[in-house]
Amino acid sequence: MINIPSTVKISFKALMGNKMRSILTMLGIIIGVGAVITMLAVGNGAQEQISAQIASMGSNLLMVLPGASTSGGVRMGMGTQLTLTYNDVEGIRKEISSVQAAAPILNGVAQIVYGNQNWSTGVIGTTPSMLEVRDWGVSSGRPFTEEDVRNASKVALMGATVVNNLFRNISPVGQMVRIKNIPFTVIGVLEEKGQSPNGQDQDDTIYIPVTTAQKKLFGTSFPGMIRIAMVKAKSPEDLPVAEKQITEYLRQKHHIGPKQEDDFSVRNLTQMMQAAEQSTRIMTLLLGSVASISLLVGGIGIMNIMLVSVTERTREIGIRMAVGAQTWDIRLQFLIEALCLSLAGGVIGILLGVSGSAAIASLAGWSTTISPIAILIAFSFSGLVGIFFGYYPAYKASLLSPIEALRHE
Amino acid sequence: MALIEVRDLTKTYHLGEATVHALDHITLRCEKGEFIAVMGPSGSGKSTFMNVIGCLDKPDSGEYLLDEIDVRRLNRDELAAIRNREIGFVFQGFNLLPRTTALENVELPMLYNGLQAKERREKALLALQKVGLSGREHHTPTQLSGGQQQRVAIARALVNDAPIILADEPTGNLDTRTSNEIMDLFVKLNTESKITIILVTHELDIAKFSRRVIKFVDGRVVSDGPGVGA
Numbered sequence: 001m002i003n004i005p006s007t008v009k010i011s012f013k014a015l016m017g018n019k020m021r022s023i024l025t026m027l028g029i030i031i032g033v034g035a036v037i038t039m040l041a042v043g044n045g046a047q048e049q050i051s052a053q054i055a056s057m058g059s060n061l062l063m064v065l066p067g068a069s070t071s072g073g074v075r076m077g078m079g080t081q082l083t084l085t086y087n088d089v090e091g092i093r094k095e096i097s098s099v100q101a102a103a104p105i106l107n108g109v110a111q112i113v114y115g116n117q118n119w120s121t122g123v124i125g126t127t128p129s130m131l132e133v134r135d136w137g138v139s140s141g142r143p144f145t146e147e148d149v150r151n152a153s154k155v156a157l158m159g160a161t162v163v164n165n166l167f168r169n170i171s172p173v174g175q176m177v178r179i180k181n182i183p184f185t186v187i188g189v190l191e192e193k194g195q196s197p198n199g200q201d202q203d204d205t206i207y208i209p210v211t212t213a214q215k216k217l218f219g220t221s222f223p224g225m226i227r228i229a230m231v232k233a234k235s236p237e238d239l240p241v242a243e244k245q246i247t248e249y250l251r252q253k254h255h256i257g258p259k260q261e262d263d264f265s266v267r268n269l270t271q272m273m274q275a276a277e278q279s280t281r282i283m284t285l286l287l288g289s290v291a292s293i294s295l296l297v298g299g300i301g302i303m304n305i306m307l308v309s310v311t312e313r314t315r316e317i318g319i320r321m322a323v324g325a326q327t328w329d330i331r332l333q334f335l336i337e338a339l340c341l342s343l344a345g346g347v348i349g350i351l352l353g354v355s356g357s358a359a360i361a362s363l364a365g366w367s368t369t370i371s372p373i374a375i376l377i378a379f380s381f382s383g384l385v386g387i388f389f390g391y392y393p394a395y396k397a398s399l400l401s402p403i404e405a406l407r408h409e
Numbered sequence: 410m411a412l413i414e415v416r417d418l419t420k421t422y423h424l425g426e427a428t429v430h431a432l433d434h435i436t437l438r439c440e441k442g443e444f445i446a447v448m449g450p451s452g453s454g455k456s457t458f459m460n461v462i463g464c465l466d467k468p469d470s471g472e473y474l475l476d477e478i479d480v481r482r483l484n485r486d487e488l489a490a491i492r493n494r495e496i497g498f499v500f501q502g503f504n505l506l507p508r509t510t511a512l513e514n515v516e517l518p519m520l521y522n523g524l525q526a527k528e529r530r531e532k533a534l535l536a537l538q539k540v541g542l543s544g545r546e547h548h549t550p551t552q553l554s555g556g557q558q559q560r561v562a563i564a565r566a567l568v569n570d571a572p573i574i575l576a577d578e579p580t581g582n583l584d585t586r587t588s589n590e591i592m593d594l595f596v597k598l599n600t601e602s603k604i605t606i607i608l609v610t611h612e613l614d615i616a617k618f619s620r621r622v623i624k625f626v627d628g629r630v631v632s633d634g635p636g637v638g639a
Binding site: 006316 | 465486490492494500506507508518526
């Protein structure tokens, strides 16, 4: 027959009767919970930033690079021998089952002129598949088509940064720009994407048909030459399959014998990015666990104060037992006191953590993300700390002998 | 049918080398409505006797039937329930909760038997009225005189309608005039409310108020007979 509301009232009264001590005891939990929430917010913020960058790059990406050339025994490094062709990329796109899209890249830096404005940027020759590979859309105008590629049309898709630098208030679509003095029609503007994972401005670019780049802009050292192929697998699970299939396909297509080395290499971009994400996740975990230690220390503070409180109030416990308090009446009374301390500390700690991460965001300029789950975990953890560290003093109190307790001075 | 019946009660303490027989084969009966004074020099076992009767302590051996319940078979929580229901305690040092009003002190036993807040309040107010403390409900122990504090304690003992009040030197800390007032209150509760009262004292003046006096020496009952007040 435990009277919960009265027990809560008794506990509350005891806490209010000793305000300074209660506040100091709570301080440990406040700081602990606040630290956990702030640290997780900082970690999650970093993680989300990286995830957003990965998403902006496109998902399930593979990159195929031409192989290293060997001239007189000197290996020249990856990409020095341009063995990949547009034809290879089209083959990968059409014939490999695990591939959703594939696009070539033949790029170079060129000066773009519009009226009296000019801007130097990376020009990428590619195919319409590129937009699918990179999960990219156009914000105005239209993307170029297969036909544009076939005809080597002089059309260009512009990134937002290029548009901002060349066109002030004019809509670029339909305008004529000169790239290396060759006139191109701007047919569309790419959606804004922001920074890439390695800090490049992804919007500072121009897409043109790969054939146009080959024939009119950069030239080729052999027919159909490209620099890189970007491949999008159908799903994350398909990535390793695609990697293997592409290797087999290209070895066969390039007539590479069983003992010869590949003249290309396949890189899993998504995997590389996930590794970066993984490392921030570990950092978050590390920060969180360091902060949890302070929560633990706060819990020990509660236990300490509760033990003192039990000793101080031994006589009170004796009186309560004499008038009929049972084991769990006493135990709950002290347990609720510990729980009140830790939960109130938890709530204040959450407020502190939320404002702390807001302060970090505005002062240090880091992006912080407070997840409701972190708050929930911190709060329930503080509750658990209260129960865990409050139980022993409560247990001790409930096992006192009534006469001994009554005799206690 | 006796309210309290003890048979061959023994309790031994070991203090270093010495063995103290606090209770040495005590056999006693106490009927409903009795007013008993337990007397004896300190160390005679009278306090141990009261603790055992009050279910605060367990005897080493012997039988104890309280209202026909074999108390020795009860566990900790069942003993607590018995104390709550059957016994009101009045101590020499009052044993009120500090920084707690008279009303809340009187409500204390009812926190442990599931009464609702409203009912608790009503019964506590009534009990305080019975001991003549109307108007002091919201005073804390430090704001009350010794006699008034003891009245609060008596109200607390009464509030659950326990049939027995055990008082351990209830006037030990009070002056003669206040002591007599408190004893008058006990007499009134005994005669009017038919509450069985057992009180420990070593003052003959106090024992005079009772109708039966039991004397303890060295853990044994050396005399048991009608008191002066009978």
